[in-house]
Amino acid sequence: MTPPHAANSAAARDIANVLHPYTDLQAHQETGPLVIARGKGVRVYDDAGKEYIETVAGLWCAALGFDNERLVQAAVKQMRELPFYHGFTGRSHAPMIDLAEMLIQRAPVPMSKVFFANSGSEANDTAIKMIWYANNAWGRPGKKKIIGRVRGYHGITVAAASVTGQAANHKAFDVPLPGFIHTLCPTFYHEGREGETEEQFSARCAEELEKLILAEGPETIAAMFCEPVQGAGGVVVPPRGYFQAIQPVLRKHDILLVADEVICGFGRTGNYWGSQTFGLEPDILVCAKALSNSFLPISAVMVNERVFEALAAKSHEIGTFGHGFTYSGHPVPAAVAIETLRIYDEIDIVGHVREVGPYFQDELRRRFRDHPLVGEVRGVGLIGAVELVEDKAARRNFPPARKVGPKLVKHGERHGLILRSMVLDSIGFSPPLIITRAEIDEMLDRFARALEDLAVQLRREAIAPVA
Structure with a gap:
């Protein structure tokens, strides 16, 4: 098994030595990690310098963002x-x-x-x-x-x-x-x-x-x-x-x-x-x-x-x-x-959430609740989710084997977003509580582009000839 990473790179050393939580350990030997090098505010940067908005504050936790002296x-x-x-x-x-x-x-x-x-x-x-x-x-x-x-x-x-x-x-x-x-x-x-x-x-x-x-x-x-x-x-x-x-x-x-x-x-x-x-x-x-x-x-x-x-x-x-x-x-x-x-x-972090939280909830719903791949948009304050479905009318989720949520996570990375896919292909949002309205707009703009890329991928898969 030869991972597609340069020898002695951080990714290659990770594959050789690290056992990751919440990871398909066998698949990781092929795909390797996303190596995050630094953070500032609501953003993190990988070891190649690419910038991402962290939509889940790491693991629901970096409320003040990724730098605080x-x-x-x-x-x-x-x-x-x-x-x-x-x-x-x-x-x-x-x-x-x-x-x-x-x-x-x-x-x-x-x-x-x-x-x-x-x-x-x-x-x-x-x-x-x-x-x-x-x-x-x-x-x-x-x-x-x-x-x-x-x-x-x-x-x-x-x-x-x-x-x-x-x-x-x-x-x-x-x-x-x-x-x-x-x-x-x-x-x-x-x-x-x-x-x-x-x-x-x-x-x-x-x-x-x-x-x-x-x-x-x-x-x-x-x-x-x-x-x-x-x-x-x-x-x-x-x-x-x-x-x-x-x-x-x-x-x-x-x-x-x-x-x-x-x-x-x-x-x-x-x-x-x-x-x-x-x-x-x-x-x-x-x-x-x-x-x-x-x-x-x-x-x-x-x-x-x-x-x-x-x-x-x-x-x-x-x-x-x-x-x-x-x-x-x-x-x-x-x-x-x-x-x-x-x-x-x-x-006054609570006051800030009360000011930007309703805006985040309104925009999340306005932009995505009618999307054909979205079954439900839900949340409160600065926590929310978009649940992906195969059949919107029947509220039927995609089969887990299709890994639709993880596919969206990958599209998100290309558009500068760190996303998290959870139960029933629910994509969680829990950004740092210091996020501004402008950063919410930017986050949701990037998510919209990633969601459209997913829609294109799923259409292509639907018409692909069976091997």
Whole structure:
């Protein structure tokens, strides 16, 4: 197998040595990587100097874009003062203390304590362990099952992948583990019935959830994980009244609600938290990504007083809370996160999203909802998606083997766009929150050209002679 890359180039060395996440590893040996060399604002540049608008802020995360000197200096200053310390056995340091306080002050509902990890996956894994631990403290050792949603995404550690509701994260990994169950994806576009309103669909989602709970036994179910907007599942925006319908069901059966704000937090939906946009009242909140603008790895788990009291009581009985990571609350990422939150406040990032978000949503719909390849355009704030379909009237998606979404991603690269194709050929948009109206126009202009190139390619494939 001889990859089409010059020997000793960055691409060739990547192929020789790197095992990539979320990649067809065999195909990568032929195609090689897109090597990104630098970034500025909403743009990144490859190692040949080509410029791209990053439509997904990397991985939904670089809210302030790809360069920020204040964040660089925050890291440098902390590296000089205290480059590492841990939080084990009651140790602490100022960045961890200050960041926890800032998060508690900004929480969408009253929260008691903050635990720090290094990624959204680790944070969700931590939340699962906390839920099991708390139920043991409450004398409910059988109340351990976790509910996720079809197409939901909560990470890729063994437990987080189990609550995730996507086939690609399950196949060949032997997950979900026992005790993880999934309920209906709240996609009105695909799951709504003829003549059904969004509110009626939301009520049916709540009914289906309660049927699942009763079938499994309420005494066995500990928690439900929800993203305010399902991100990697294709930007599934909940229908009207959805969380207002399901939360009473959870409270009725004493099932904790975990808000996974890894993508939605810090202004993405037009409020500081997606929970505020959609009316969630979580017992546990998980955040990451934009917490530090993703310049350094850090995540957080916020728990309310009821959950904390259970953790405290059980840890006292055992003698320790036997969970944590070497890098939990690492001072350098914590210092960068503190500066990130300060910048959000100073530039009023939520106000900016409220100003440009409606423009982005209107333009995305105006330009693409009537395109013959587009089934649905959806989103809120500065997160959106365009779902590609083979049959617009029937809402029928393309067969996965045709790889229509990935084909559009390649056309996007030629037009200077970094795109992401997700479930059901949904093309996600989650640009840096600092994006301007002019940059939104430029991004959508480039996307329109890429979409037309895809349409031409598909027409050619349709008339190509069968081999």
